[in-house]
Amino acid sequence: MELVKQAYLKGERALFKSHDLKVEDSIFADGESPLKESDHIDISGSIFKWKYPLWYCNHINVENSTLLETARSGIWYTHHINIKDSVIDAPKTFRRGTHISLENVNMVNAQETLWKCSDINLYNVVAKGDYFGMNSENIEIDGLNLSGNYCFDGGKNIIVRNSKLVSKDAFWNCENVTVYDSVIIGEYLAWNTKNITFVNCTIESLQGLCYIEGLKMVNCKLIN
Structure with missing residues (x-):
C-alpha cells in the first residue's frame, strides 16, 4: 500500500x-x-x-x-x-451505507446519524443526538449509551444488548426488535411497532408500548 x-x-x-x-x-x-x-x-x-x-x-x-x-x-x-x-463530532454521519462497524466510538453530535443504512454493528458506542438510526435495518448492538429522542424510527431487524437509551419515542414504526439486559427511559416507547421483545430490561415510560402487534416481555421491570 x-x-x-x-x-x-x-x-x-x-x-x-x-x-x-x-x-x-x-x-x-x-x-x-x-x-x-x-x-x-x-x-x-x-x-x-x-x-x-x-x-x-x-x-x-x-x-x-x-x-x-x-x-x-x-x-x-x-x-x-x-x-x-475514534471520535465523531459531526452530525448527519452515515447515510445510505452498508456494512458499517463502529467499536469504541464517541459520537458527540449524532443528530440524524445512521439513516437508511443496513448491516450495522455497534460495540461500545456513545452517542448524543436526535433521530439516530432512522429507517435502518439489520443492526446488532452491544453496549450503546444513547441520549437523543426518536431513535431507530422505522428500523427493522434490530438486536440490542447491554445498552442504555434515554430517548423519547424510541423504536417507533419498527419491525423485529429484540432488546436484552438494557435500560430504556423515555415516553411513548415503541408505538406502532410489530414484533418487539424485551428480556431482562428496565423500562421507564409514561405512555409506552401502545399500538403494538406482537409484544413480548421477559423478566422486565416497568418502574413507572
Whole structure:
C-alpha cells in the first residue's frame, strides 16, 4: 500500500479516487470530499476538518481518528467501513451505507446519524443526538449509551444488548426488535411497532408500548 504520512491536505477532493492507500497522522483541512470514490483505504491518527470526507467509498478502516463538527454529512453512500477508537463530532454521519462497524466510538453530535443504512454493528458506542438510526435495518448492538429522542424510527431487524437509551419515542414504526439486559427511559416507547421483545430490561415510560402487534416481555421491570 502507498503511504501518506503527516500530510496537511487541503483543497477539494485532495485524494480523490485513491485506492490501496494508508494514511497516518494526517490532517484533512478545508476542502470538500477529500477521499470521494476511494477504496481499500486504511486511516489512523488523522483529523477530518471539512465536509463530506468519505462519500461513495468502499472497504475503509479508520482508527484513532477524529471527525470534527465541520466534517458534517461525512460518510454517505459508503460500504464496508470499520471505525475504531475514534471520535465523531459531526452530525448527519452515515447515510445510505452498508456494512458499517463502529467499536469504541464517541459520537458527540449524532443528530440524524445512521439513516437508511443496513448491516450495522455497534460495540461500545456513545452517542448524543436526535433521530439516530432512522429507517435502518439489520443492526446488532452491544453496549450503546444513547441520549437523543426518536431513535431507530422505522428500523427493522434490530438486536440490542447491554445498552442504555434515554430517548423519547424510541423504536417507533419498527419491525423485529429484540432488546436484552438494557435500560430504556423515555415516553411513548415503541408505538406502532410489530414484533418487539424485551428480556431482562428496565423500562421507564409514561405512555409506552401502545399500538403494538406482537409484544413480548421477559423478566422486565416497568418502574413507572
